[in-house]
Amino acid sequence: MKKVSKFIFWTPRLISIIFISFLTLFSLDVFDSCNSVLSCFTGLLMHNIPVFILIIILLIAWKHEIVGAIAFILAGLAYIVLLITSQNFQWFMLAWSITIAGPAFLVGILFYVGRKRKSTHLKSKKL
Numbered sequence: 300m301k302k303v304s305k306f307i308f309w310t311p312r313l314i315s316i317i318f319i320s321f322l323t324l325f326s327l328d329v330f331d332s333c334n335s336v337l338s339c340f341t342g343l344l345m346h347n348i349p350v351f352i353l354i355i356i357l358l359i360a361w362k363h364e365i366v367g368a369i370a371f372i373l374a375g376l377a378y379i380v381l382l383i384t385s386q387n388f389q390w391f392m393l394a395w396s397i398t399i400a401g402p403a404f405l406v407g408i409l410f411y412v413g414r415k416r417k418s419t420h421l422k423s424k425k426l
Contacts, residue, residue, distance in 0.1 A: 307416055311409035312361065315371065318402040319353050326350070349374075360410055364417070367410035375403035 326346035333339035353374065360367025378400045382392055 304416060307409070307413045311364075311367065311406050311413060312357070314402065314409065315353070315357050315360075315367070315406045318406060319350055319357065321402075322350050322353070322399075323347065364410045364414035368407050368414060371403045371407035371410065373407075375400035375407065378403070 326343055329339060329342035329346055333342055353371075356367060356370040356374075360370065379393075379396050382388065382396050
């Protein structure tokens with residue numbers, strides 16, 4: 300495997316691991332308002348549902364990049380749509396959405412580039 304193709308292979312995977320870890324940090328605010336162990340556990344579980352979904356997507360995308368490309372781009376779009384449709388939406392919140400949706404879009408695009416590079420490499424190998 301060439302140096303460029305290793306970079307294209309590993310970059311979306313590493314960025315998605317960092318991104319998922321970053322999202323996990325948001326669940327720690329549950330400890331401010333928890334009264335019992337059960338409420339802490341329930342709060343952590345509820346806050347980490349998107350994290351669990353993204354972990355499953357990453358595990359599938361590790362082998363099938365097109366799944367990662369589509370799913371991470373859709374996750375970024377879903378976050379923006381949910382933000383816009385929230386009751387307390389202000390226009391400046393769109394700038395905040397770049398913090399969450401931006402890395403999701405980047406990972407999706409990188410998975411897509413990796414998929415395209417792999418398919419063009421396979422086509423040139425057949426010729």
